[in-house]
Amino acid sequence: MPKIRIDHTKCTGCRHCEIACSLNHVSGIANPRRARIRVFHEGNVFFPVIAGPFVDAACTSKLQLRIGEQTYDMCLVCRASCPQKPFFIEAGTGFPLKCDFCGIPPNPSCVRWCNSGALELIDD
């Protein structure tokens, strides 16, 4: 089954994937707030996060993620949209957005426009 592999060490934070996603879902509309992928920035590292489920309650536990020398808030890489992390909700309509794994290679659109190698389509 094809999968998207995310390599956060390669992401440059250019956010071209966000626009690619937005343009692919509504033709002729560029808006990162309508994208089902967002790139979060912490220190010098960027985490591309692809929208997962919409949940109406936040987690009761707070987690930390340790990568090498750095500690990150686990919410940063979480794919869910929740009251504490109000992302992946369409501005204006309040419609929850979720990745629909658009199309066959060279899509999904985010992978197609990612030039850094941070997003890659793999098959295993």
Next chain:
Amino acid sequence: MDGWTGRCLRVNLTERKHAVEEIERERLDKFMGGRGLGVKVCSDELDPGVDPLAPENKLVFVSGPLVGTGAVTGASCNVVTKSALTDTLACAKMRGHFGAELKFAGFDMIIVEGRAESPVILSIADDKIGIQPALEFWGRTTSETEALFKKNLSDPWAGRDTYLVSIGPAGENLVPLANVINDGFLSVGGAGIGAVMGAKNLKAIAVKGSHSISIADGERFVRVVTTLINKLNSAPLTSRSMSSWGSAFFMDRCYQEGILPINNFQASALTESRDMETEGLSRTFALRSRGCFACPVACIKKTDVTHPLFKGKGMAPTYLAIGALGLNCGIWDLTTIAMGNMLCAEMGLDPLAAGGTIATAMELVAKGVASKDSLKLDLRFGEGEGLLQALKLMSTKKGHAKRIGKGARALADECGEPDVFMGVKGLSMAPFDPRVIQGMGLHFATCNFGPHHLYAYTFIDEVLNVHEAHEPSATDGKPELVKRYQDMATVMDSLGLCNWPLMGLKFNNFVPMVNACLGTDFHADDLLKIGERVWNQEKLFNMRVGFDRSHDRLPERFFREPVAGGPARGQVSKLKDMLPAYYALRGWNENGEPKPERLEVLGL
């Protein structure tokens, strides 16, 4: 409208009022946006004789129509104002993410007028415009300002969608060398703009938006952008050299040609130093790439967070920083240069203008006309410690800092040695020796904003030979080359595109992207004509300020002192051979003034 938002935010800081205005379509068609629109607004609304630091001066932040649309490298937001350093118009090319966010907030342009009574920050979140007190931010460095602003936001996640442009202590203290810094560490061009912002008591502008930008032909646009990404990816300079080291990779080529000036343009660097090349750069820094909005090249290299000196602040030095803060001051140590570059970003200084001032001071000391006592600084060629101290001092308000903080020309004049100032129109020259690279020399002499290579990157054809093969030292075809690159850079700035992709793409490649995005039917020539129109508009403004033929010059050194060694040995600048042809090509008279018939063709 497609591409443009068609809206402008006018903020008057004196009255603490703001208004949203529509931008006429005719104006956008004629001047496109970005630099072009900013220049038009300044030309129409500014008295050419205005004191740059007076409340009557205006500061225009303007994104191009392609910014934020996903167009390849469409990230550029230009800041246009009358410069406190040169008295000409100045234009900073801000990259990063601020420009795109401004579009998402629903604005093409912000015009800042007047002067706030006390320090303020302008915050824009879609249609919510706030002018908030910024006393606690005053005196802070640019990265501190950004971090504190985001920390103060009530919603902890909102900071992740907020982008800032700010000034550092240098701008607050009205140092004419000051620049505006966006995203906490980025600055490109625009010396003299930070002081204008400081004079308005405007510490920063923060912007966050959620609106959409509409694109005329979405499906075609996606196809064209995909093609351009692939093209950039298959061109060696954009896919490998720029992506790996940023513009610092020119170093290797410049050694071979003898283009790199050292010790305030007294000689050229010819001996390759392994420590200063791309290899040294990779060894000294981890070189993590940072991409501006929608850029597949990602030429910005951040310093490593684990590096004890930088902790992720600032960026690895670019060609300009290595040349201006390094070799031209006789400094050959990458870590010192990067420290200097970081200090510039933190303090809000322009590395080119600041480095040029220090190099001038160093030569004055070497000549014996300035001393350690008169400068209150130990400045000698090759002394890194002195450079770092000077950068810290020149952004402060201390009495003795004024001398070095006024810039290279003022310093050289004060010491009675005006020829030691290596610059044009008051701005220090970018690190390219105009005796060796003649086209760049012609551009330096004629550029409306002063001698900065980013307003016409002829290096691409003169040295890298990407599109056409030119000899750097030849003068044949150079006026044509310079005019084309100047017009190209101007229209790309007006569209909001970065100029670096010209290393992998032809100008013509961008045309279908522009048309698909804006729903227009432009040919490459139509776009170049817009570039030419803007260039002439800038020229007309400068003429009204009082700039004339005598300001289109190069420092005397380049005519009197031939190059001492290397492939260009014995050469001097041939500017005087090229300038009449350049004026003729532009449709200007022999005094460098646009002829009425040319202006009519351009619709000015």
